[in-house]
Amino acid sequence: MEIVQTQFDADGFTLKGTLNLPDTDMNSPVVIGSHGLEGSQDSAKQKVLSQLLPENGIAFFRFDHRGCGKSQGRFIEDTSLDKRTRDLTAAVAHVMAMKKTSSRFALFGSSMGGATCINAWQILEAKGFPPMGGVLFAAPVISHTIKNIPTQANENHPTLPLSFFTENLLFNLLDRARGLHHLLIFHGDADDIVPVSNAHDLYDAIQPPKEKIIHSGGSHQMSEPKHQADFETRSLAWYQDIFNV
DSSP, X not given: OEEEEEEEEETTXXXXXXXXXXXXXXXXXXXXXXXXXXXXXXXXXXXXXXXXXXXXXXXXXXXXXXXXXTSSXXXXXXOOHHHHHHHHHHHHHHHHHHTSSOSOEEEEEETHXXXXXXXXXXXXXXXXXXXXXXXXXXXXXXXXXXXXXOOSOBTTBSXXXXXXXXXXXXXXXXXXXXXXXXXEEEEETTOSSSOTHHHHHHHHHSOSSEEEEEETTOOTTOOOHHXXXXXXXXXXXXXXXXXXX
């Protein structure tokens, strides 16, 4: 496996990314991932996919959104759905310009990253980069359903004021979702942050082919090993089907 460390610009911010390439094919399709609100390119699911997909002939690109990980920016000041959407569209354009993969790509998004993928889809199409499909985990599509808003300080950020959410993270993505297709949706029915109703609403809105996997007792973190194994198996099969590899 070839691993390429790279960087690109989004609105004047330098964002850091990693492209994992299969050994066998220099023109492989690629999946481009968007991490969760407080995550980074080193989030667990992205690290898993960065190994699993290239081992099976599919490249994977992961990056730190502005204000996260090793990328430039300040988390509170520089985080919003629209800004993350611009990060993702810049990431796709960068990967295509690298010419280390084919132009065939799909998306992966976890939690806030899932919302970012939904929001970016039509924009990418308009820019000439149509996604072939994707896998979304615990994606919020209606922000007012989100529970247990993380306003307390942690290792990733200082205390978040409520205004951070009301000014930057209010959205309803159902209309934007109606043109999406070839999506595999994962959600846990015990998710205490993004209610499972979001998965049902998203599934009803998007176009076929589509599939919805609800993990019984599944948490927002996908902490159960059996759920993690199911995610890996089904995600790989979904991407292989999308790309016909």
